[in-house]
Amino acid sequence: MPEALDWTDRVLELEVGPIAHGGHCVARFGEGPGRVVFVRHTLPGERVRAVVTEDGGGAFCRADTIAVLRAAPGRVDPPCVWARAGGCGGCDLQHATPAAQRALKTAVVREQLHRLAGIDADVEVEELPGGPLGWRQRVRLAVDDEGRAGLRAHRSHEVLPIADCLLAPPGSLPPVLAEAFPPGAEIEVAVDADGAQHVDRGDGAGGPLVQWAAGREWRLSPGTFWQVHPALADILAEVVGEWAAAPRGGTAWDLYGGVGLFAAVLAGQVGPGGAVTVVESSRRSVEDGRAALADLPQVSWQVGRVERVLGGLTGSPDVVVADPPRKGLGRAMVDALCGRAPDRVVHVACDPAALARDVALFADRGYRLAQLRAFDAFPMTHHMECVALLTR
Incomplete structure (x- = not known):
């Protein structure tokens, strides 16, 4: 059995390839196809010197750029001294202009949808107001x-x-x-x-x-989840409302609903004669949401994990809004939702790979990707927020 490779602390000179999901670019080192190196603090098309920071001995290793030998268009000096090799793990893209960051994220979301869902989506990661710094609430x-x-x-x-x-x-x-x-x-x-x-x-x-x-005040207990970008909650509520289009007197489910941001919009659409059910596992979020939406009797709340609560919900909703954790919905949840045959599913996702996998699962059950938007809600990092509309 060949001895496992360990390139830790080795310095490599690399020609940098495309951006990959996770805040790094892909390079190869060695003869033939070479070994894959996931390298941070670089841009596609650059030539860099990088030090290997992590090597499990498999098909790839990880490295940090320590010198740029040939810079790519869009490179800038990071404004923070910790955005460097061996530095903070929060920012991945401070070395790129904001426009270049959005272009890189656009490439990632398109690649994930193409590779995992077989879809060539004409989507662009959109800028949010407020600039690239000072946004994290x-x-x-x-x-x-x-x-x-x-x-x-x-x-x-x-x-x-x-x-x-x-x-x-x-x-x-x-x-x-x-x-x-x-x-x-x-x-x-x-x-x-x-x-x-x-x-x-x-x-x-x-x-x-x-x-x-969404046109109302929310009073949140310490630790209750809320979007960290000050513009994102309103923008998501607007897009979800537009695409959900819940009918007057209809039924809507808000899954992984938090404090009920989307439920507030859905309640206005279905009206007093309709019904909106929020499912959320955090009791603190539900308590805050009940207080915020006390004027909307058409909104009811179920406390518990969506995977456990869903089977006890009765009927077939006209529309489902789902904002799952980073791992996405997964096969079991997609199958369960499609079994209820909603006309529309609005999927909010913070991970483009998980979203692409879910889109592929919905396609297997007869739902197509009708709309998609992506937002640069986390400037300087590799993260983004996506909203997808799936229709039967």
């Missing part, structure tokens, strides 16, 4: 063994004791980063729509976070 910090809060290194539990994060609203993090915390703790810093800052030290203390979206 909620930041989760880790605490090292010395009680210092910071962010984790890429693919590591190591905590970097940073002085600030440029993605957070200016001035929000330095006072918190100057504090001492219990080692191993996790701290969440959030800025709400009124500009008030909230620091959740894991004790649930502090007043509610106020957010505005």
